[in-house]
Amino acid sequence: MDFGKIGRAMGVALAGAFFALTAQAEVPVLRIAALEGGTVNWELDTIKHYGLDTAAGFDLEVMPVAGNPAAQVALQGGAVDAIVTDWFWVARMRAEGQDYRFLPYSKAVGGLMVKPGAGISSIADLKGKKIGIAGGPLDKSWLILRAYAQKEAGFDLSAQTEQVFGAPPLIMQAALSGEVDAAINFWHFMAKMEAGGMVTLLPVADAARALGLDPETPLLGYVLPGKLVAEQPDLVAALAQASRAAKEKLATDDAAFDRLRPQMKAKDDAQYQALVAGYRAGIPAPGPVDEAAAARMLALMAELGGPDLVGPATTLPPGTFLTN
Incomplete structure (x- = not known):
């Protein structure tokens, strides 16, 4: 028996396993807090089910939270890498000296x-x-x-x-x-x-x-710390890629929505079709956000809601929108 040959074979196998584990370990993880039962889970579930995160080069982890305040606390405390909320919160945080960035998710409003x-x-x-x-x-x-x-x-x-x-x-x-x-x-x-x-x-x-505002301005988006954007731009780009891929699938593939129907909790076909149509109508166009339109909207919110809503952000802070 050639023990030398066996040893060499085992060495090759162990080396292969080591490198495979190392490659797996190097896949970056992106943790997103999302409202349990909220509509953003339709997109996140689509990303995971079809492996759109893996295709973009990262692993998506979703942490359910009870509400928007809990999500914001998780983000500010470093428990997650991203949340979904409106860009007015980002503008407020930036005006207060906290570095967060906004990646558009939806323009749907009520x-x-x-x-x-x-x-x-x-x-x-x-x-x-x-x-x-x-x-x-x-x-x-x-x-x-x-x-x-x-x-x-x-x-x-x-x-x-x-x-x-x-x-x-x-x-x-x-x-x-x-x-x-x-x-x-x-x-x-x-x-x-x-x-x-x-x-x-x-x-x-x-x-x-x-009122002279632009309803095409995305209201909701993925919000990420500026430090993460600066240090891991490829990971942020991967999230944008996976999000857009999920939107395109849900916009055109009825079967992709049929798969989500149980978690949509539609009581009948009419509700289900209305939910599908509403989601699709809320998909924002790719590309930069119209900052002049966003600035007009922020000015109105500052006038009506005051500091309780927007804090010191009476004008749009530079860098709010990642797509710009």
């Missing part, structure tokens, strides 16, 4: 919904009515609709209506039951409300357009 036959055919008909609003008094959709009502109908929605603030599912139920006369909700809850017989009185995108 709207104002009513029941047919409720006697509400324009925003002026809301005077004296009760409005349910998903979120709080600083919700961006609510602020835009307030500005629109002032411009188009000459009245303050805040002063001349009764508001009920709450979580999106609660606002949906209050609207469907008639507890409130109208409701402002996020796009994916609007899809369910529409399937329940409600109609959209005014999309936030239309109100924004009437």
